[in-house]
Amino acid sequence: MGMFARAGAMVGALGLVASLALTGCGTEQKKNAQFVGGTAPATSAAPDASGTPAEPGTPAAPSGPPLTVSPADGGKNRPVxxxxxxxxxxxxxxxxxxxxxxxxxxxxxxxRADGSSWVPSKPLKYGTRYTATVTATGSDGVTSQGTSTFTTMAKPKSVISSGLYLFDDKTYGVAMPVVTEFHPGIPKKDRAAVQRRMFVQTDPPQPGAWHWVANGTQAYYRAPEYWKPGTTLTVRIALAGIPLSNGRYGNVDRTATAKIGQAFEMKVDNATKKMTVYEDGQVVRTLPVSLGKKKTPSSSGTMVVMEKKESTVFDTRDDPDPANRYVTEIDFAQRLTWGGEYIHAAPWSEHVQGRQNVSHGCVNVSMANARWLFGKTKVGDPITIKGTERTLAPGNGWTAWSLTWSEFVKGSAVPVPEAGEGSPF
Structure with a gap:
């Protein structure tokens, strides 16, 4: 309802704190996500140096020159x-x-899918000695092996705070981006290394890419188009112990496995002051709306439902403009931006809905329509608003879909293939 004013930070090294704070509204939501991922690599039978097949499940006997393994043998204080x-x-x-x-x-x-390295399924333990044995086969069929024993560093004192807005066993809308958050933001020089530790797998497989918000406090992952209904997202933000150039380290791994549900989409046209609602691509209802008045316009762009509250209080008494200060009980509130734009019931404006904009930036609908929408939507469902006096600001909400695909991939810290990145594994 108010102007852009982000409330709440992602803090905590022991668990994920995902805070979707209502602007000036005195209520917030906190959740935790846990996931254990990864499998041991399989080994297969291969001839030994004499050409005799090895027992099934045993690695081939090395016959080539020793490999140079990283981390280097004898290495100390290695990151976990x-x-x-x-x-x-x-x-x-x-x-x-x-x-x-x-x-x-x-x-x-x-x-990794490109064979560049082997990734432990969990962070290594601090202050622990490990031995790595790597077996490789050359293009000539010669097998080589190398071994390295190294020790990890002690637990660092200076870490970043991080968050993942995705939770185990939840079902999201087709526009739900994978959203990560960092405090302080990740320096530009570190983003490529950090991005390579942010793993997303989809079933069925769909390409995707990461995009960094300019100050490095958030990164979004999405596909070129909305996710296919029924998709499973498996995510690991594997930042525990990753060293950054500012002397800090990643605090923890964040993991979650979630589902994408039925396609549900809302489109709002300021010219007609109507919302058209689609299920699985078919129009199911058209609703009259009232958008933001000229002094407090609604944002034009594609947003997603970030949070749902059946009842709450909007408190904007800290707004610099006295005309925008109020305390109001709200029903069926669905957050769209950090700046305070929502879809919500507005019985006080029902008489002008479909004809006139009178809100402070929100999408006003009748009590009956707000109740119906609230029962249909999921976090991650998209809403596109067009024709207003203000364009959606990058980072004001989960703005992954406010850019075209070609624009979106420009925000990646690593080159993105034309079709998007595939699975990292």
């Missing part, structure tokens, strides 16, 4: 975000990686 890699000459590829602790316990993980 370390990945295992090796220099493989002659265009060869790593075929298996084994990582164990000093007591012989095996660490699970998997190779």
């Amino acid at each position: 975000s370390s990945e295992i890699s090796a220099e493989v000459p002659g265009g060869g590829k790593v075929s298996s990686v084994t990582l164990t602790t000093a007591n012989g316990s095996r660490v699970e993980g998997r190779l």
